[in-house]
Each structure stands twice: as C-alpha cells, then as structure tokens.
Amino acid sequence: MRRYIVAAIFVILAASLLSIPISFSFGSPIATDMDDYFIEYGQVQTAANNIVTSVVFDYRGFDTLGESVVLFCGVVGVGLLFRRLMEGEEYEDE
Amino acid sequence: MKMSKIVRTGANILYPLVLIFGLYIVLHGHLTPGGGFQGGAVIATGVVLVIVANSYEAVTGMLQKVVFKAQESIGLLLFIGVAAIAITLGLPFFYNFLANSGSIFGLSVPFGPNHGDLNTAGLIPIMNIAVGIEVWGGLTVIILSMLSGLDRKEA
C-alpha cells in the first residue's frame, strides 16, 4: 500500500516538472540580443577564435574568479578532514 | 595491492602521452574547444592512472602532498596577479590589455573563419595556464588525501 502512494507522488511530481519546459520552444530561443553582440564583436575585440573562452575569461571573468576560489576552498576542506595528529596533541572530549 | 606487470608497464608508457595531450588542451584554449578547467582535469586523470596501477605505497615517496599544495596556491596567485596588473596601468580590474596591442600575445584577427594563430588573444592564454596549474594541483591533493586516510589491513 505504502509503495503505491510513494509511486503516485513521484508520478505527480514528474508531470508537474514536465509542464514547465513544454512551454519553451526547443530550437528558437526568445531573447538573444546579448549573445548576438558576443558572436559578432567577440572575435574583433578579444582576438580569440573561441567565443565560449572569451565569454568565460574576458566578458565574465569575475565569475571565473569566484569559481576558482570555491574550488580552492573545497580542496582546503578535504585536506583539513584527513589531518594526522601532531606530537603533543590529542582529541578533546568534554 | 599492485597490479600485474603488463598493467604497470602500460600505465608507465601511457602517462607522458596523456600529459602532453592535457597540456595541448590547456594551451590552445582560445582556438579549439577546451581551456583551463578541462585540460587540468585530463592531466589529473593521468596522475590517478599512475597511482592506481602501481600501488599507493610505492608512489608515496615520489608524489608528496606538500608539492601539489604549493602548486595549487601558485596557480591561484598567478591568476589574481595577472588580473591585478591592469590596475597599475590605470585600467579597470580584469581588463585585457594585451589584446590587439602588438606585444607578447597581441595579434589582431579580422572577422570570419580562419585557420587559427597561437599568437592571438592577449591575456587569455596566460589565465588558461594559471587555471590549469591550479586544477591539476587541486584534484591530485584530493586523491592523495583520500588514499592516505584509509587503514590498511594486515594480510
């Protein structure tokens, strides 16, 4: 009985999730003014053949700075969790 | 727990080829699909191949965590430093002051399909190299930390 209720809830969730992208038209986006500017003037202004790289590193370089800092903090967190105890340290239990 | 001799020899032969392919993806980020993050992930996969084929105890002497932590910090500092040099010239932060200029990476490119020249695109190849160094060091530190945290059962 319980698994039928759970299956019905997931079917209702899938149907309601599907109703959102159906209204989009696949293959003809609506608002493309900014990307038309990037494709037309990106090669002349930044002298790079790859438009995606010039968007990531030149037009939106601040987002890439934030992403590098997030990756650095993730690596610092993993290195912190696997630390060995130094001499003269012990676990503190209250 | 190390693999057989065939697997070890194959991994030791394949690792320089994977390294050169990853560095090609990083360096040509402004001409072909790729860039700093993708190339750094490919190089880190080559390092993991060497660690898995030879066992972790045999690799511990040569690949130390301290070297890769320093490499990751140097990559991030190079990325921020190159972007901050533009402030000393009176331009905004992150301004591409080497593009279309005539200096080290500054050739001009007209509009339209062409065959691609490595001398173009200003500050972008330098930032690609910095991010590639950072991702290589970061992913290798994650792998080495997780492997050192497991206990070995005495057989």
Add this chain to the structure above:
Amino acid sequence: MLVFGTIPYLVIVALAVIGLATVALKRNLIKIFLGITIFESAINLFLVSLGYRDGAVAPIFTDAPSTEMVMATPQALTLTSIVIGVATTALLLSFAVLIWKHYGTVDTDKIRRLKE
C-alpha cells in the same frame, strides 16, 4: 511533430525524477550521494539545451563551416556549475569515509544519534 521537439526535455525530467527518487528512498549513504550527482547532471543538461538554434554550429571560428552559431553564454554558466559540483562531491565523499571509520557502517538507519 510536437513529440520529437521535446525529447531533450523528457530526458531531463526523467533524470531529475530518478535522482530525487534515489535521494528519498535509498538507505546506503553512497547511493544517496550518487543521486545528488545525477540530479546535478540533469540541471546542467537543461542549462545547455536552452541555447540551441536549429541548423547552427558550435561558436568557434577556427575552420568554421558557417557563421550561424548557437548561443555561447549558457555553455559558460554550465562550466562553472560543473566545477562547483566537483568540489561538493569531493567534500561529501570525505564525510562518508569519516563516518565509516567512526561508526563501522554506512547504513543511515543505524547512524541516528548525533554523538555516540
């Protein structure tokens, strides 16, 4: 035909529901983390498929067949999202290893007390 135009969206909704069902119904901790990863892959796929134009090529000018190109900005946003997913997955799996060392099991029905 209406059905062929929406195949990418059907795949995205299927992946999202599979990911959410794995997080809600499974008991092993590693399987829950894999469900989170599947859900992040579905969202990245949705972000890339929003910028497609019919009959256009990739936005790269090196030996390009034509100058009609797809949108380039959603691909840049997806790059950032994938890297943040990698950092999150690394931290989650480190927590799983530490829980296994402390409790001896990764079954969430047996890890109920906060401090044991």
